[in-house]
Amino acid sequence: MPEALQLPIVDLSSPDSLSIANSIRQACIEHGFFYLVNHGVEEELLKKVFEQSSKFFSLPIEEKMKLSVKNYRGYTALYAQKLDSSSNAKGDTNEGFYVGPLADHLNQWPLEEDLPSWRSTMETYHKKVLSAGTKLISLIALALKLDEDFFEKRGALNEPYAFIRLLHYPGDLESSGEEIYGASAHSDFGMMTLLVTDGVPGLQVCREKSKQPQVWEDVPSMISDGRLFMAFIVNIGDMMERWTNCLFRSTLHRVLPPGQERYSVAFFMNPNKDIIVECLESCCSESSPPRFPPIRLLDYLEERLSLAYRL
Numbered sequence: 001m002p003e004a005l006q007l008p009i010v011d012l013s014s015p016d017s018l019s020i021a022n023s024i025r026q027a028c029i030e031h032g033f034f035y036l037v038n039h040g041v042e043e044e045l046l047k048k049v050f051e052q053s054s055k056f057f058s059l060p061i062e063e064k065m066k067l068s069v070k071n072y073r074g075y076t077a078l079y080a081q082k083l084d085s086s087s088n089a090k091g092d093t094n095e096g097f098y099v100g101p102l103a104d105h106l107n108q109w110p111l112e113e114d115l116p117s118w119r120s121t122m123e124t125y126h127k128k129v130l131s132a133g134t135k136l137i138s139l140i141a142l143a144l145k146l147d148e149d150f151f152e153k154r155g156a157l158n159e160p161y162a163f164i165r166l167l168h169y170p171g172d173l174e175s176s177g178e179e180i181y182g183a184s185a186h187s188d189f190g191m192m193t194l195l196v197t198d199g200v201p202g203l204q205v206c207r208e209k210s211k212q213p214q215v216w217e218d219v220p221s222m223i224s225d226g227r228l229f230m231a232f233i234v235n236i237g238d239m240m241e242r243w244t245n246c247l248f249r250s251t252l253h254r255v256l257p258p259g260q261e262r263y264s265v266a267f268f269m270n271p272n273k274d275i276i277v278e279c280l281e282s283c284c285s286e287s288s289p290p291r292f293p294p295i296r297l298l299d300y301l302e303e304r305l306s307l308a309y310r311l
């Protein structure tokens with residue numbers, strides 16, 4: 001039985017920014033994962049997002065395929081994704097739906113008559129989580145001993161390239177004997193991810209990616225008073241790892257094979273897509289030179305996405 005991990009808890013409503021920044025720093029150095037509570041996204045809204053997500057995934061496959069992913073927005077069918085490109089499995093056992101930045105009008109939406117209030121729910125959710133994510137970015141700047149507006153001043157928050165990904169892991173698949181995961185082992189590509197789940201277990205992390213054999217630990221969803229959806233599970237992605245020269249970890253994680261139906265909603269928080277991600281001055285020195293060359297955010301994301309979806 002894998003151990004359940006005790007992740008640090010960060011309270012976004014605390015008035016003491018420096019002490020939140022310190023706890024974020026420690027969490028990002030030690031785990032690359034933490035729970036975020038009092039994030040300002042109401043439970044009612046989270047429930048609506050899960051309801052609407054389940055309504056969409058219950059549509060006939062022909063309807064869903066009409067919204068097949070374009071410009072990284074829309075539906076991805078079962079097995080379309082394979083996050084661990086080295087695995088021999090046919091793909092990950094999840095179906096998903098991406099909703100991207102609202103301003104560029106590239107999103108695809110289900111028909112209003114099929115799913116009234118679907119679009120408005122997702123738009124409201126996108127705005128709300130973006131605002132929590134924006135607050136987190138200024139705290140991350142403080143956590144890195146930079147000015148609070150460090151990322152903002154560099155244009156990072158001007159048109160953030162942020163995506164909702166609704167996920168559905170069906171529970172009733174026949175087992176083919178293949179090693180198949182709900183989501184195979186991966187690190188997230190972007191700056192950071194804010195995840196909520198329906199409470200069904202499955203998410204695991206591997207804190208030492210190069211240690212063999214790999215040790216996987218369960219990340220339980222934080223459920224308080226029997227109510228779901230309390231906390232976001234936040235994790236650092238590759239872009240932040242590169243910015244910080246690996247001080248903050250982009251931790252390997254996966255979702256176990258389905259045995260029970262499961263829903264989750266990820267929010268991939270990214271800065272502006274044209275920003276150049278390069279080692280921060282405060283994170284390198286003569287004895288610790290930059291480990292990665294500078295890269296444009298979109299170039300990195302597109303490379304990883306094309307591997308994960310064989311685009």
Ligand SMILES: O=C(O)CCC(=O)C(=O)O
Pocket residue numbers: 165167183188195197203253254255264265266
């Ligand atoms: O569904 C989950 O719990 C995690 C999903 C995930 O890691 C991802 O989509 O990047």
Ligand SMILES: [Fe+2]
Pocket residue numbers: 186187188253
């Ligand atoms: Fe992930």
